[in-house]
Amino acid sequence: MILISIILIPLIASILALLVRKNVKVLNGITIAASVLQLIAALIVVISVAENGTFSFVPYFSVDSLGAILLLIVSAIGFVASIYSISYLRAEVAKEIIGFRRVRQFFVLIHLFLLAMFFAIITTNPVLMWISIEATTLSTAFLISFYNKPSAMEAAWKYLIINSIGLLLAFFGTLLVFTLLPAGEHGWIDWNILLANASNLNPAIARMAFIFILIGYGTKMGLVPMHTWLPDAHSKAPVPISSLLSGVLLNVAFLAILRFKLIIDTSIGAQFSQNLLIFFGTVSILVAAFIILAQKNYKRMLAYSSIEHMGIMALGFGFGGIGVFAAMLHMVYHSLAKSVLFLSAGNIFLKYSSTKIANVRGVLSALPVTGILFLLGFLAITGVPPFGIFITEFYILSSGISAHPIIVIIILFALALTFVGFLRSISAMVFGDSPKEVSKGETNRWLLIPPALLIGILIIISFFLPQFIKSLIDSVVLLY
Amino acid sequence: MQITPQFLFFIEVLIFMSVIFMHISRKNSSVVILYAFQSVFVAGMLVLLSLKDSNWQLLAVALAMFAIKVIVAPRFFLNLVKKYQLKFSASSYLNMPMTLVGLIIFTGITHTRFFEPVAKIVSAASGNTLLLSVAVILISLFLIVNKRGALSQMIGILSLENGIVSFASVAGLEQTPILQLGIIFDILIWVVIATVFASMIYSQFGTLDVTKMKHLKED
Numbered sequence: 001m002i003l004i005s006i007i008l009i010p011l012i013a014s015i016l017a018l019l020v021r022k023n024v025k026v027l028n029g030i031t032i033a034a035s036v037l038q039l040i041a042a043l044i045v046v047i048s049v050a051e052n053g054t055f056s057f058v059p060y061f062s063v064d065s066l067g068a069i070l071l072l073i074v075s076a077i078g079f080v081a082s083i084y085s086i087s088y089l090r091a092e093v094a095k096e097i098i099g100f101r102r103v104r105q106f107f108v109l110i111h112l113f114l115l116a117m118f119f120a121i122i123t124t125n126p127v128l129m130w131i132s133i134e135a136t137t138l139s140t141a142f143l144i145s146f147y148n149k150p151s152a153m154e155a156a157w158k159y160l161i162i163n164s165i166g167l168l169l170a171f172f173g174t175l176l177v178f179t180l181l182p183a184g185e186h187g188w189i190d191w192n193i194l195l196a197n198a199s200n201l202n203p204a205i206a207r208m209a210f211i212f213i214l215i216g217y218g219t220k221m222g223l224v225p226m227h228t229w230l231p232d233a234h235s236k237a238p239v240p241i242s243s244l245l246s247g248v249l250l251n252v253a254f255l256a257i258l259r260f261k262l263i264i265d266t267s268i269g270a271q272f273s274q275n276l277l278i279f280f281g282t283v284s285i286l287v288a289a290f291i292i293l294a295q296k297n298y299k300r301m302l303a304y305s306s307i308e309h310m311g312i313m314a315l316g317f318g319f320g321g322i323g324v325f326a327a328m329l330h331m332v333y334h335s336l337a338k339s340v341l342f343l344s345a346g347n348i349f350l351k352y353s354s355t356k357i358a359n360v361r362g363v364l365s366a367l368p369v370t371g372i373l374f375l376l377g378f379l380a381i382t383g384v385p386p387f388g389i390f391i392t393e394f395y396i397l398s399s400g401i402s403a404h405p406i407i408v409i410i411i412l413f414a415l416a417l418t419f420v421g422f423l424r425s426i427s428a429m430v431f432g433d434s435p436k437e438v439s440k441g442e443t444n445r446w447l448l449i450p451p452a453l454l455i456g457i458l459i460i461i462s463f464f465l466p467q468f469i470k471s472l473i474d475s476v477v478l479l480y
Numbered sequence: 481m482q483i484t485p486q487f488l489f490f491i492e493v494l495i496f497m498s499v500i501f502m503h504i505s506r507k508n509s510s511v512v513i514l515y516a517f518q519s520v521f522v523a524g525m526l527v528l529l530s531l532k533d534s535n536w537q538l539l540a541v542a543l544a545m546f547a548i549k550v551i552v553a554p555r556f557f558l559n560l561v562k563k564y565q566l567k568f569s570a571s572s573y574l575n576m577p578m579t580l581v582g583l584i585i586f587t588g589i590t591h592t593r594f595f596e597p598v599a600k601i602v603s604a605a606s607g608n609t610l611l612l613s614v615a616v617i618l619i620s621l622f623l624i625v626n627k628r629g630a631l632s633q634m635i636g637i638l639s640l641e642n643g644i645v646s647f648a649s650v651a652g653l654e655q656t657p658i659l660q661l662g663i664i665f666d667i668l669i670w671v672v673i674a675t676v677f678a679s680m681i682y683s684q685f686g687t688l689d690v691t692k693m694k695h696l697k698e699d
Contacts, residue, residue: 131659141673168641
């Protein structure tokens with residue numbers, strides 16, 4: 001029942017938010033209650049999975065170790081982003097950027113977005129997972145065009161079209177995988193049935209299926225060259241949504257790829273999928289690094305950084321071995337660090353009313369706490385020790401050094417470029433004097449607590465990884 | 481009821497011809513009507529398969545598909561064409577001869593070694609039908625990329641989905657009725673959202689020509 005509550009809570013919250021008339025406090029109350037309850041429910045499930053292996057409700061819903069890590073990320077970042085949204089939207093209403101109807105639309109859609117992601121994680125059926133991931137596109141399209149500006153509209157259209165194409169290709173790949181089933185099998189098909197029959201899959205069909213699945217879900221995950229929608233969508237959406245898109249949704253798409261990888265690997269061996277992941281991972285890291293170096297918009301810079309980190313995770317699974325452990329841990333660290341950066345970028349945007357790096361100066365003097373959070377986020381995301389991303393990147397690269405030394409050298413070069421690109425932009429924004437027209441002082445402490453909470457957790461788990469997370473990741477490593 | 485592989489092939493040819501004519505058509509309303517016809521053929525294929533297997537649940541799915549893809553979606557799109565006077569904006573990036581070359585190439589690709597295993601999913605008699613459905617998928621992708629109009633892009637995506645449904649039907653990969661209804665519901669929501677977006681784009685840009693959207697480049 002607790003598993004069902006994870007999808008019922010955001011569904012009920014969304015319906016209730018839709019019914020609210022002119023009372024923002026009620027909307028806020030619904031959001032706080034829903035995010036707290038779903039976090040508690042998710043934690044119960046995650047801890048249970050860490051102790052017992054899986055958590056199932058009838059054959060339709062089940063959470064394994066991989067799903068549990070994703071569930072933890074979605075619920076934790078969802079909780080923080082929801083709490084942050086309340087103060088962020090209040091500030092935007094105060095600036096007369098949006099009105100009540102927009103605020104209500106935001107909360108209705110954010111709950112639906114979370115619902116779709118939870119459903120994608122806990123369903124045991126690949127087609128239902130596909131429908132849920134498609135639902136994430138549909139629920140977030142209006143959030144990307146939230147400000148109703150031409151550029152936001154354009155970004156949302158691009159997002160809708162490119163992701164729809166990608167997901168249809170993923171669906172075609174899914175159907176190709178279904179050819180492994182005995183003729184006339186039209187019952188409930190779950191991941192375990194597919195895995196048990198994986199040896200029936202024609203090797204040529206298996207290869208073709210994985211290519212379509214990787215291109216399809218890889219579009220949603222932001223892998224280059226299917227990434228073109230991502231920087232626009234992530235930079236045009238309101239920041240709490242950007243943090244969910246970058247820190248959470250990309251991982252859910254990766255989850256879909258990993259689920260199919262297991263079946264394909266059982267059918268034809270791991271080499272084929274690993275080579276493809278290494279290729280797409282390397283290209284993504286390299287392209288993102290060069291673009292970050294020349295970036296003029298800080299939200300776009302963060303979006304390209306997400307592409308880079310998705311590439312790093314793909315590379316970890318491509319290299320295999322300790323790389324898989326590091327990639328899973330990287331997923332956790334990246335979600336936390338990217339959300340810190342997007343949420344503090346939201347504070348900067350509220351103060352400076354611009355996303356252009358050239359227009360933002362002296363953040364540390366105008367917004368001292370936000371400036372520190374932004375700096376810490378930058379250090380974390382670029383893998384500066386002692387932050388955990390340093391360790392995970394080190395392990396991923398060391399797992400590939402003997403088999404793919406040239407790729408490792410290319411990645412090291414790209415990581416150095418990314419660091420330089422970030423350093424140049426962040427130092428220009430954070431240091432120096434703020435413009436005279438920008439008032440000094442933080443907007444609201446509730447805009448600081450959520451990112452501060454995340455950076456605190458990130459620092460703690462960089463030094464001390466909780467046993468339940470370690471045991472979940474260990475279980476994933478055993479599978480891959 | 482007996483359905484010969486030749487008859488299934490004939491229906492697939494009709495689906496294939498619909499997407500070919502979508503490429504050739506310059507009128508938005510023609511593209512919409514061609515999509516409606518294509519959907520009739522896809523739904524018809526499902527009806528035949530349901531009658532063959534006496535599967536009434538599949539028949540219900542086919543009827544739901546007919547309602548959404550043949551009645552609701554085209555009506556939405558035709559209203560859009562009428563409301564914004566979008567009579568002749570289905571222009572493409574490539575000229576007609578080059579478009580035809582593209583169509584030949586994409587159809588030819590389905591007979592390369594890469595797609596060869598697909599034909600073996602089914603019996604030898606239905607292999608070409610399955611390859612033709614893959615050609616519908618590829619040519620629909622080409623339609624999305626080649627057309628400048630937002631409406632044509634939307635129809636291209638729905639035609640791509642039709643290609644996948646016909647592939648699943650020919651290959652005997654239909655999902656449970658509940659899942660199929662879920663997919664059809666998803667398509668309905670997609671159509672509604674995409675149509676709303678098209679209206680919003682027209683309000684912002686005064687056109688549905690996607691090449692006129694340049695605000696992201698200027699940002």
